[in-house]
Amino acid sequence: MKKYLSILSMQIINSLAYPGDFVGRSVSIATFIFIFAGLWGTTYTLAGTDTINGLTVHNMIWYFMMAETLELGRPRINRTISEQVKNGEVAYILNKPYNFILYHFSAGLGDGIVRMSLNLIVGSAVAWILAGAPPALMGWLMALVTMIGAWILHFCFMALIGLAAFVVEETNSFELIYQKFVFILGGFLIPLDMFPAWLQKIAYALPFPYMMYAPARLFVKPDMDLFWQMLTGQIIWVVVFVALLSFVYQRSERFLTINGG
């Protein structure tokens, strides 16, 4: 456990090493929230109503703040894994005294903590200016708890896509498809509350809402029933995907061919 904490802290220090990148990230989330606020502000004005499907403009802007914090804060671990598989670097990592998958989990989490913290600070400032005061404390707590499950699920997907490099050369396409499913069925671009009922049912049966919608929706409208529903869904999907990742990783090692040293 200690070695993984060391990897995590090492990655945090690495992530803080480039102040230029740091500023770039802040500008990005500010821009995204600003534009989304424009889109939904106009939509609500034209619709001539304060509430659409239970959500106000205030809810929508803070929802997107949280969704953007998550999306922009997630490092693309799949690309690192995929590159290491393709260029053979994986061979040097596998003989180290740590688990390959847990190594990437720790490193990715270290990077993610820095990114998400920064996104949260800058995003909150922008959302506060555009929409007013942030949601209640309960919303922050529920979001924080469900972010853990959301992060683990996201990592499992990224790692599975990265490991696909053992059998297919190009894995970026899988990442794009995965990302779009999170964008739509995960509720990143449009909250599930805006979906027609039949599509909501489909979305809830898939893992994507538990990776994005859960923390963002609970953040703006904390609801105990929804919280338990989301947490249960996350636990079920985490068990499924951790088992799947473990299985795929064991199978992947058989595909490994090392030439020379």
Added chain:
Amino acid sequence: MRHIKLLLALWQANIQAAMEFRAAFFTQVIFMMINNGVYFIFWVLYFDKFNEVRGWDIHSMMLLFGVTAAAWGIGAFFFGNFITLADVIVQGRLDYYLSLPRPVLLHTLASKSIGSGMGDILYGIGSFVFSGYLTPDGILRFIVGVLAGVCIFIGFLVIVQSLSFWLGNTAALSQFALSAILTFSLYPSALFDATTKFILLTILPAALIGTIPTEFVRAFSWQSLLQMASGALAFLLLSILIFRLGLKRYESGSAIQVEV
């Protein structure tokens, strides 16, 4: 003429390289088309709920997606390094291009082809065909709009990534600039207020890639044509200027052998 010959030779080499791994290439193409289709579902859901917003409906959005996807696809397929220029600069891989008697920026950009770009091109054309704006003069306007979009995409991203000459590692900044320009070119600027529209026409020229060309395809106007042409020219010239200024600061540990 020499530059065109260089481009044709590079594109030929890139296509031959892609054909070496046909299965991977066609997989990328198909997956990119699916990717774009899934992303468009957002607008299907949006217009299912709001029908029409300030003159934009689902058909206009299909056209917008068509123009933007085709512009992005052409950039990615024929000038693939415009997405990864920052990496090329930071890793010292410009050494290879500097050692040859060819325009450094053009050579660098066209030396890489991203296979999925072909998927964007095909999706863009398909989306245009199904948008309901397929007429003989509409096709001409579509081509003009797409070409302007290609110039602005490339110009904007070259400018952002050339900051690597001064700032060092700007991979994250470049990545976010890329995703910002791509994302917001897929939104009609009619949805935004005057300030946001100004941003989308200037520092983040997404409206010049998506909205303006789309309006131009829907109905010819000199204003749209002028906006697209001046935007394309300004971003291309500015990108060349900034890249050349940055090149004077370029340092590396000699990576010629790596690139060869």
